[in-house]
Amino acid sequence: MFSTVIVLGIYYWSVFERFNAEIMNTDEQLQFWAKAILIAIPISIATKIVMMIIFAISNYIITREKMPDFEDERDKLIELKSTRNSYFFFGMGFVISLVVLAFGYPPKYMFIALILAGIGSEIFDNLSKLYYHRKGV
């Protein structure tokens, strides 16, 4: 969770730096943000894969217990509930981004709301998983 947030945080920081350095019309702005979000998707996936490999190796070294290579009914239920929570969070962010646009703010703020909703939903998803694993489901 932290790794994804840190990597995406650094990436979007560089995106904002580039955005502020350039002067663009509305069409170019939309294209810029669309590209920025599309590039963020493989970055996020790659980060997750690398972190899962590192976690699996370090977990084996510390506990000498192999991570299960399948999902059972409880894992699926936790996954389902966490995904529901994260979709709800992202949905709220999407509505906020529309409200921002409806109130006449520039598209930049709509995309900022969408990006924050995306990162927030990722955090919410992981926190939900942690909660259901510890407190029960």
Add this chain to the structure above:
Amino acid sequence: MKKSNHSVTNNIRKLRFEHNEMTQQQLADTVKVTRQTIVAIEKEKYSPSLELAFKIAEVFKIPLEQVFTYKSKND
């Protein structure tokens, strides 16, 4: 979230010890779930599906109601 008005208790831990001190991992492998799920069931943090409950009872070769007990909190 609304709290459930019932709870399912179990005596899996006791039954494991009565069956040659079966480990949680052995039980998990037999019923094809992760050890964490067996831990959660024993701690009553997770109520298994009917299918999994039957599988666990089958491992101990006893009826389901001798493994799991349903208790309404109103009782």
